[in-house]
Amino acid sequence: MVKKTLVLGASLKPQRYSNFAINRLIDSGHEVVAFGLREGEVGGINIDTNLMPYQEIHTVTLYLNPSRQKPFYDYVIALQPRRIIFNPGTENPEFQNILKQHNIYFEEACTLVLLSTNQY
Structure with missing residues (x-):
């Protein structure tokens, strides 16, 4: 199943995990959009x-680390995604509580690991 994915915090730097994730998502056949x-x-x-x-x-x-996420709370909620992935270092209890209030599923996981283990 193709899962259209927004990579929030995308980087042009090839050594960044967000950059790896974009490429792995594409390789796995997912539609990707990105903000950076x-x-x-x-x-x-x-x-x-x-x-x-x-x-x-x-x-x-x-x-995005938790201190950089706050300006995006309303935007992400307005997109009405089915899932939010908090990659390592992005865990944010404040945002997670807001997502719970809006019945948006989230998980603390690594997109790259989920893709490599066919759990994405």
Whole structure:
């Protein structure tokens, strides 16, 4: 099943986990959209620097530390994703409580591990 995924905190730097994740998601056949601080392209995917009104987002995978997530709370909730993945280092009890209030499923996991073990 293709799961349209927003990589929030995408980086152009090839050594960053968000960059790895974009490429692995593409390789696994998922549709990918990405938001980051710098415009560019990773694996043929444009990184948006403006928050876009993406439609039918299944998963938001976070690559922002908790202190950088707060400005995105309302945006992520408005996308009505089916799942949020808090990758290692992004765990955020405040945001998780807000997601619970909006009945949005979340998990603390690693997107790369989920993909490599066919659990994505």
